Every structure is written in structure tokens, then in C-alpha cells.
Amino acid sequence: MYLKRLELLGFKSFPDKTVVKLTPGVTAVVGPNGCGKSNILDALRWVLGEQKVSLLRGSKMEEIIFNGTRDLKPLGMAEVTLVIQNNKGILPTEYSEVQITRRLFRSGESEYLLNKVPCRLKDITEMLMDTGIGAHVYSMIQQDMVDAILSDRTDDRRFLFEEAA
Amino acid sequence: MYLKRLELLGFKSFPDKTVVKLTPGVTAVVGPNGCGKSNILDALRWVLGEQKVSLLRGSKMEEIIFNGTRDLKPLGMAEVTLVIQNNKGILPTEYSEVQITRRLFRSGESEYLLNKVPCRLKDITEMLMDTGIGAHVYSMIQQDMVDAILSDRTDDRRFLFEEAA
Amino acid sequence: AKNLFLSTFEEVRKNFQQVFEELFTGGQADIRLLSEDDPLESPIEIIARPRGKKLLSITQMSGGERALTAISLLFAIYLVKPSPFCILDEIDAPLDDANIHRFLKIIKNFSDQTQFIIITHNKITMEASDNLYGITMEQPGITKVVSVRFQEDVQEGVVDTSLDR
Amino acid sequence: AKNLFLSTFEEVRKNFQQVFEELFTGGQADIRLLSEDDPLESPIEIIARPRGKKLLSITQMSGGERALTAISLLFAIYLVKPSPFCILDEIDAPLDDANIHRFLKIIKNFSDQTQFIIITHNKITMEASDNLYGITMEQPGITKVVSVRFQEDVQEGVVDTSLDR
Ligand SMILES: Nc1ncnc2c1ncn2[C@@H]1O[C@H](COP(=O)(O)OP(=O)(O)OP(=O)(O)O)[C@@H](O)[C@H]1O
Ligand SMILES: Nc1ncnc2c1ncn2[C@@H]1O[C@H](COP(=O)(O)OP(=O)(O)OP(=O)(O)O)[C@@H](O)[C@H]1O
Ligand SMILES: [Mg+2]
Ligand SMILES: [Mg+2]
Numbered sequence: 001m002y003l004k005r006l007e008l009l010g011f012k013s014f015p016d017k018t019v020v021k022l023t024p025g026v027t028a029v030v031g032p033n034g035c036g037k038s039n040i041l042d043a044l045r046w047v048l049g050e051q052k053v054s055l056l057r058g059s060k061m062e063e064i065i066f067n068g069t070r071d072l073k074p075l076g077m078a079e080v081t082l083v084i085q086n087n088k089g090i091l092p093t094e095y096s097e098v099q100i101t102r103r104l105f106r107s108g109e110s111e112y113l114l115n116k117v118p119c120r121l122k123d124i125t126e127m128l129m130d131t132g133i134g135a136h137v138y139s140m141i142q143q144d145m146v147d148a149i150l151s152d153r154t155d156d157r158r159f160l161f162e163e164a165a
Numbered sequence: 166m167y168l169k170r171l172e173l174l175g176f177k178s179f180p181d182k183t184v185v186k187l188t189p190g191v192t193a194v195v196g197p198n199g200c201g202k203s204n205i206l207d208a209l210r211w212v213l214g215e216q217k218v219s220l221l222r223g224s225k226m227e228e229i230i231f232n233g234t235r236d237l238k239p240l241g242m243a244e245v246t247l248v249i250q251n252n253k254g255i256l257p258t259e260y261s262e263v264q265i266t267r268r269l270f271r272s273g274e275s276e277y278l279l280n281k282v283p284c285r286l287k288d289i290t291e292m293l294m295d296t297g298i299g300a301h302v303y304s305m306i307q308q309d310m311v312d313a314i315l316s317d318r319t320d321d322r323r324f325l326f327e328e329a330a
Numbered sequence: 331a332k333n334l335f336l337s338t339f340e341e342v343r344k345n346f347q348q349v350f351e352e353l354f355t356g357g358q359a360d361i362r363l364l365s366e367d368d369p370l371e372s373p374i375e376i377i378a379r380p381r382g383k384k385l386l387s388i389t390q391m392s393g394g395e396r397a398l399t400a401i402s403l404l405f406a407i408y409l410v411k412p413s414p415f416c417i418l419d420e421i422d423a424p425l426d427d428a429n430i431h432r433f434l435k436i437i438k439n440f441s442d443q444t445q446f447i448i449i450t451h452n453k454i455t456m457e458a459s460d461n462l463y464g465i466t467m468e469q470p471g472i473t474k475v476v477s478v479r480f481q482e483d484v485q486e487g488v489v490d491t492s493l494d495r
Numbered sequence: 496a497k498n499l500f501l502s503t504f505e506e507v508r509k510n511f512q513q514v515f516e517e518l519f520t521g522g523q524a525d526i527r528l529l530s531e532d533d534p535l536e537s538p539i540e541i542i543a544r545p546r547g548k549k550l551l552s553i554t555q556m557s558g559g560e561r562a563l564t565a566i567s568l569l570f571a572i573y574l575v576k577p578s579p580f581c582i583l584d585e586i587d588a589p590l591d592d593a594n595i596h597r598f599l600k601i602i603k604n605f606s607d608q609t610q611f612i613i614i615t616h617n618k619i620t621m622e623a624s625d626n627l628y629g630i631t632m633e634q635p636g637i638t639k640v641v642s643v644r645f646q647e648d649v650q651e652g653v654v655d656t657s658l659d660r
Contacts, residue, residue: 141418164342
């Protein structure tokens, strides 16, 4: 089972629909400062149901919607779709591909879809349970996590173990 | 006026006397992880009178004394000397070179010397006042300072301005 | 729950000792529950001693040593329940060349069962990857994703991380 | 004291706008006292907008953009009262190649009145420096300092940061 592609529309610095094809093996993502690399990680975290806005570098969830540039107006909705290849039949579905979609409107309304059918976040997390797919600390590692894990002051280390157990 | 050399003896990973010659211009310091580069910065901070143990990465001041390796025993004293070239006559002394020395013994006893003559830390800081030489935030910049300066939660940004005023 | 946590803890502990020894080419590391009779609430202590060095507190280790120690712990936990994907955002930034090679070797070993996406500015990491995505912002504020090298079409060429010159 | 602080603040502010604009090849930045009538206690706000982008909070900026913003502020303060020396410990780690060049250009400009010591793993920074110190640990736990290149004797050669292979 592996991630097949990520589709971003209206999410942070992706006003137009962008498809990021994902392949097995090791993929390096490179580019200048501020061009959008970490935003891709944020998009994956978000579509997997992340609710902590601080982990998306915002102060409110609305901030993940494309808010315009010098030349473009802000958009009213952000949508990210993750397509997972179900080649080992691990996911409880007869489809060979599973699509998870999350949408957020400026009104605050949000939607989740499984294979384009509206559902609840609960349905998605239940399907992914025990697959290892999720916004786990050990699946998405960022530079500032090093200090958090080694510090005695935060609960991050504790939390790591609880996620694995 | 510029820093001429730094002499380390018994400080962190420098059990034997080590002389680091310093020249005008831009000097790059390179080497593998853990080989002692940041320790040199710590030594300069310490000889200029740093009292905050946390800024020296320790929990008590005694930890800056060489505490041994697999093959060597710990030492009983740490000593660092900074030699400053007084070519512009900025420092209030007739010497062309000024030596600042700091020593710490395991007993906790500590000494300061100016041109090898024992003195108080106060004498050193008074001499250096208005020269710009000191353990200022903007003279010794480390990676983790970036977040501290940009964070609204710490006083570091405030403190930066107070140091400059 | 308590027994599940304890058995997971033991497994992480063995993995941690192994991964650390590989990344540090020697040395020893361990994790301990500070209060053994209350595992679910107990703080977890990390002990790390690079090869040939004496045991020091985590705070006294160098930037790169700390990063490698945190990475060892994260991989130790990952090994308990490998996730199908793992995204690393500039984790290689504090590492020297030799440590980057060791880090990439471990990732290669895990990459048959896990898709790795490594955001990086480092040339060694780029060279070692199977696939390469270039991210740019030709129009300010708008991210563009370009596939630079895919496993099927290995092209040689100089990759300039500052694609915006 | 209040007037000294206010005039220093104004000077830092002008410097910050200038340095930011140079490091970001455009864009705008500012600092503001949140409570103007109580300057000595007031929090200081940082506002930064890279070229072509819309104003975002500091937390939404990328890792490299944040580093450059903090560096701009540190240099803005340094310019008020330039210190004879400045040590930078791996400040270039989150920067892409083009930004490292801009950062080094500013340092070169200041290097006639300030001695810069840059601890780095980055090849571009090493190449650009006047002098180069190699630090190694042939015997574990014991630092050895080797002068690799001094301004008087410019040698060409490949510098391997992992001198311990
Ligand atoms: N809601 C939003 N609307 C539009 N643009 C946004 C939004 N949120 C973030 N951005 C843009 O994303 C940029 C940051 O992108 P990102 O953090 O992915 O950079 P990066 O490629 O990881 O860079 P670095 O190498 O410095 O880490 C910001 O500068 C901003 O322009
Ligand atoms: N009191 C001490 N006695 C002996 N050795 C010490 C002492 N304190 C620190 N060290 C040694 O110094 C090392 C850290 O050195 P330092 O932080 O200077 O590394 P560095 O060259 O900056 O590495 P990096 O590139 O990873 O930042 C520790 O691993 C430890 O071996
Ligand atoms: Mg980033
Ligand atoms: Mg260091």
C-alpha cells in the first residue's frame, strides 16, 4: 500500500489545481526558500485530518486557504485529495484505489469525502486505523521536532510512545 | 581593534592547551558533528564573563571543565584566555595587546585576570564597556536564536534592543 | 493498556540501541522509564553516549549529535509499526557529510516497505534519491511543481536549489 | 532612558527595512512598538512581507524566510553599534544557495570593521571565506584545530566536512 498522488487546490500557495505524483522509493523535494515545499507536507497532514492549527503553522484553520498574492485575489475554498494505492488489499474496500478528500470554506464549513462520497472524519480515521497511515509524529518529521523530542519540558516524547503503542 | 587569539586549556573538549589564532576578515570553521566547533563559541562567551549556564549548554558551571574521555581522566580546572589587539587605542590601557583570562576550579573557585594580573569580572566589563566587545546577542548568533527572536513568547527580542541602546 | 505500553517500550528500546549504534558507528544509548511502577504516566529518560566519549547530558551534545539521537529514537518507534510513508522536512540540515550518508543508508534499507519524501537543500541527499521534484515560484506566491528526475528516466545534471536566479 | 531607547529603536527600524529589502531582493518589513506611550515595557511587533507576496504572519513564513527575517533584525541592531567581532553558528543551515550568496555579500560588506567567524557545514560559505579552520577529533573527545587555509596562503582543494572518514 502506498501513496499514489496528492492533489491540491486553493491550499496555501496552490491557487490552481496541482497534482503531485508520488512513487515508491526515496523522493527528494528541492527548491528555493519559501517556494512551497513544507506547504506540501502541511497539505498531507491536513487531508489526513489534522485539527491542531499550530501544526499547520497557522493561528486559525481559515489561514490554510489561499489568501491571494500581489496579483491574485484570495480564494473561498481549499481542497486536498490524497489517492492511496490499495494493492495489498489492506484497506477494507474492494477498490484498488482509495481517495480521501478534505475541503474547507471561508464560512468555516468543512467537508470530508471518501471516493468522492461525503462522509465524516470518523469514517476516514476508522478506515486508516492499523494501516500506519496518519499524521503520526514519526511519519512527518520536521527540524524543530528534534528539540521537542529531546526536551524534558514538553510532552512530545511521551506522545511519540503513545502513538506507537 | 580585533580579537587576536583564543587559548583554551581544560575547557570542554580541549584538555590540552589549544591556541586558535584569529584574523581580520571572514573565517569559516568547519568539521564533523560533535568535534568541538560550538565549544569554541562557548569558550569565547565564557571568557567574556557569561554567567548563564544554560547559554553554555550546561546545567551547572562545573560542566564546562573537561570531564574526561574513555582514555583520559577529568581535569580539575578550565582556563580560557582571549587576546585582543588594541591597535586603535580604544581600550584604556597603554598596552598594544590586552589579555583577558578566566579560570574555574572544580571546587567552584573562579578567577579573572587582566594581562595576567588577578582582577574582578567588574574590572573587565568596565574596560570593555562601549567597545562593543561582549557576549551580546548580536555578536554570537546561533540557529535556535531565530525562533527565539521571532517568537512572541520570549523576551529575547526585547532584550536585543536593550543591549543595543 | 499498561502491558501493551510496556511491551512496546521494550521493543522501542531495543530498536533505539541498534539504530543509534549504526548512526553513531558505535557508542551506546538507552531509554528508561523514570518511575517503573507507573509506566503510563512516567517521564521517559534518554541516555546517549557517542563512541569514545564519556556520558554527557543530552544538552551538552552537539547540534548534529542531538539531531542524530532524535532521529534514532524516531526510527526506533517507526520500526515498531512501519508506516507506508514518511516525510522528512530538512532533517539533514545540521548533519555533516558522513552522517548524511549514514542517515540515507538507513532510509534506503527501510525504503522497500516505506515511501520516503525528503525535503532538502543538501546535494548529497538529492544525489542519493530515486526521484527528484523541483519546486519553484516563478509567479510570486504561486507554487509550481516540476518533476526533475524520475526513476524511469535517470538524467544527470547539476541541480541548482536556487531555481529562482 | 526612554529617549535613548526611542532613538535607538528608530535607527534599528531604518536599518531593518534596508537589510530586509537587500536580503529579500525587494519586499517590505517593519518593526513597531505596540504601546507607543510605554516604550520601555512595550512588546515589539515584526511585520515582514517578501516580494510579490501578501502580508502573512511570521508563523506562516517558510523556515528560510524566518531565518532571513531574524538575520535582518540582528544585522539591523548590529549596525547601530557594530561589534569588532561576530560569531555565527550554522546560521546558513536553512538557507538555499541564492540566499546564502546574499547573506555572505552583506557579511563581506561589514567585514572591514568586523571580524566574522562562521561555523558552517556549507560548501558555498567555505568557498567564500578569507580563512578556513578545520576542526577534528582524531582522538575521541579531544578537539584538534587545524588551519586549512589562511589569507596569506590561498590553496585550492576539496574540503571534506567529514574529516573523520
Ligand atoms: N494561505 C496562504 N495563501 C497564500 N500563500 C500562502 C499561504 N500560506 C502560506 N503561503 C505561502 O507559502 C510560503 C511558505 O511556503 P513553505 O513553508 O512551503 O516554503 P518552503 O519551500 O518550505 O521554504 P523553506 O526552504 O524556506 O523551508 C509563504 O511564504 C507564503 O508565501
Ligand atoms: N565538559 C566536557 N568535557 C569533555 N567533553 C565535552 C565537555 N562538554 C562538551 N564536550 C564534548 O563536546 C562535544 C560537542 O562539541 P560541539 O558542540 O562543539 O560540536 P560541534 O562541532 O559544534 O558539532 P555540530 O556540527 O554537530 O554542531 C560533545 O560531544 C562532547 O564530546
Ligand atoms: Mg520549509
Ligand atoms: Mg555545533
